[in-house]
Amino acid sequence: MTDAILELTDIRKSFGALKATDGVSLDLRVGEIHALIGPNGAGKSTLIHQISGSLKPDSGSIRFQGQDMAGLDMAARARRGLGRSFQISSLAPEFSALRNVMLAVQARQGSSFRFFRPVAGDRSLTEPAMAMLERVGLQDRARVPAAELSHGERRQLEVAIALALGPKAFLLDEPMAGLGPDGSKRLTGFLDALRSEAPILLVEHDMDAVFALADRISVLVYGSIIATGTVDEIRANPEVRRAYLGDAA
Amino acid sequence: MMAGLSREKTANIVLALLLLGVPLAAVAAGEPFYVTLATRIVILALAAIGLNIALGLGGLVSFGHAAFFGLGGYVAGILATHAFNGETVLFGLPSTTSMPVIWLVAVVLCGLVALPIGAISLRTSGVYFIMITLAFAQMIYYFAVSWPDYGGEDGLSLYVRNTFPGVNTAQPLPYFLVCLGVLAAAVCLFWLLRGSRFGAALEAARQNTTRLSAVGIAPFNIKLVAFVISAMVTGLAGALFADLNRFVSPSMASWQMSGELIVLIILGGKGRLFGPIAGAIVYVLFEFALGGITERWQFFLGLMLLGVVLFARGGLLGLVAGRARHD
Ligand SMILES: Nc1ncnc2c1ncn2[C@@H]1O[C@H](COP(=O)(O)OP(=O)(O)O)[C@@H](O)[C@H]1O
Numbered sequence A: 001m002t003d004a005i006l007e008l009t010d011i012r013k014s015f016g017a018l019k020a021t022d023g024v025s026l027d028l029r030v031g032e033i034h035a036l037i038g039p040n041g042a043g044k045s046t047l048i049h050q051i052s053g054s055l056k057p058d059s060g061s062i063r064f065q066g067q068d069m070a071g072l073d074m075a076a077r078a079r080r081g082l083g084r085s086f087q088i089s090s091l092a093p094e095f096s097a098l099r100n101v102m103l104a105v106q107a108r109q110g111s112s113f114r115f116f117r118p119v120a121g122d123r124s125l126t127e128p129a130m131a132m133l134e135r136v137g138l139q140d141r142a143r144v145p146a147a148e149l150s151h152g153e154r155r156q157l158e159v160a161i162a163l164a165l166g167p168k169a170f171l172l173d174e175p176m177a178g179l180g181p182d183g184s185k186r187l188t189g190f191l192d193a194l195r196s197e198a199p200i201l202l203v204e205h206d207m208d209a210v211f212a213l214a215d216r217i218s219v220l221v222y223g224s225i226i227a228t229g230t231v232d233e234i235r236a237n238p239e240v241r242r243a244y245l246g247d248a249a
Numbered sequence B: 001m002m003a004g005l006s007r008e009k010t011a012n013i014v015l016a017l018l019l020l021g022v023p024l025a026a027v028a029a030g031e032p033f034y035v036t037l038a039t040r041i042v043i044l045a046l047a048a049i050g051l052n053i054a055l056g057l058g059g060l061v062s063f064g065h066a067a068f069f070g071l072g073g074y075v076a077g078i079l080a081t082h083a084f085n086g087e088t089v090l091f092g093l094p095s096t097t098s099m100p101v102i103w104l105v106a107v108v109l110c111g112l113v114a115l116p117i118g119a120i121s122l123r124t125s126g127v128y129f130i131m132i133t134l135a136f137a138q139m140i141y142y143f144a145v146s147w148p149d150y151g152g153e154d155g156l157s158l159y160v161r162n163t164f165p166g167v168n169t170a171q172p173l174p175y176f177l178v179c180l181g182v183l184a185a186a187v188c189l190f191w192l193l194r195g196s197r198f199g200a201a202l203e204a205a206r207q208n209t210t211r212l213s214a215v216g217i218a219p220f221n222i223k224l225v226a227f228v229i230s231a232m233v234t235g236l237a238g239a240l241f242a243d244l245n246r247f248v249s250p251s252m253a254s255w256q257m258s259g260e261l262i263v264l265i266i267l268g269g270k271g272r273l274f275g276p277i278a279g280a281i282v283y284v285l286f287e288f289a290l291g292g293i294t295e296r297w298q299f300f301l302g303l304m305l306l307g308v309v310l311f312a313r314g315g316l317l318g319l320v321a322g323r324a325r326h327d
């Protein structure tokens, strides 16, 4: 019996000759933040895509809450509780920030085939959506179209949308990117508390944030995990220092 | 922004008043021809409102919606012809000249036909979607051409206009009002759909299907339902069009017709409530005013379309009302 909610076993994915994911096994446990770090092009986003269902692995298995995810598309996985954010913001650009979150709220309520009642004044949508925006500190920008938000604000909106889904696990792909030092600090505090709601698989370049937050860290290089361990273990690992951390540690 | 009315709403009200007022004035002035012209506008606008659900809200550029327009037309033509001859239709089903029954049959049939067409076409996107919807429409077009029982290439005439309870449909003005009523209902339907949860999902599908999937809504299902509803509305317009002209022919299902519907939407403003109406007014008036002078009126229409696409992406309504905004 393990308390892993998400388990990857020997995932492989090639783009032509490039092995973007080369036999990755890892798990995400209840209550933890598991950080996935590695140099640019290591295959971190590719791995997140395969977990969330936007890419199909060539081989290997992904189990979420004990259930095999093979054959489930992205929407089906999201409904089962995999909430993701995108490295490159993926929003409905013409919708306001609030509308973007409302879409997630309505999806969570499982009710998109309602044809007549207007959403605009529907407080069962607007109130939870607004609450999520407040949690990420975006409430003042609720009415602004997503396309007009700053890069950092879009990252926050991504997180608010993932929150609104009430997921069983979060997959966050570089949520700090573009936030600036204050924003990163706030989001770090926020994610710290979030892990008790649902565990987080966190891809992040900001090493301060990773070292502050992670219960465990996995280091991905050229599609393979070269080490998994606690913050101290990873900092001390000579192979990791050579391959990735350089003087950051 | 005056008196709390946005410019788009003001423009919509003006269009609605024109659409009702001009035919009434024409009758008063003893010029019933203009009523027929207005009816043509109303029916084409209705067909385009149908397409606007798929194209404007869902971003689904169907280049085959004339198939549903034609199908609706043939439902009216076939049911009425058999009724006139005192016969039953296929398999002994009763024929009828009652418009409400014809409309119901047209709408249901178009929905049933759109379901497999949509399910197959929606496996593709972009230019492939355009081509595959065109291919399906061409199949239906050639089916109509090669079916001699119903006139084949020559089409099918309706001896008298079909009936509507309590209305003398043979008169231009009452028939116009019937069509206008249907158009008003379709405008309401579009407005409700756009504002609903379904509409939110559909508009999200247009903007970013990945986003929709990521929150757990399957874009395919949303788009398919939109495609089917869209086809049903366009099919209803086809039935009305057959009765207006008392004639149906395969040309109603031609690719030119599909293109015309797209043009109406782009001209008027895609995704906008009154976009198809504005587009249809301009299109039919162009056809009428210039068609009498030169065979090449479509050239001028093309120029105008070019202008809209280059300088007014929001269509003519966009020009008046500015960019569409979601709250
Ligand atoms: N769809 C794709 N087709 C081909 N190559 C890809 C594709 N997606 C990613 N790659 C390549 O796979 C490698 C891993 O990319 P990615 O997962 O984005 O890395 P990371 O997120 O760790 O920076 C890179 O070399 C990238 O160029």
Ligand SMILES: [Mg+2]
Binding pocket: A044, A045, A046, A087
């Ligand atoms: Mg990446």
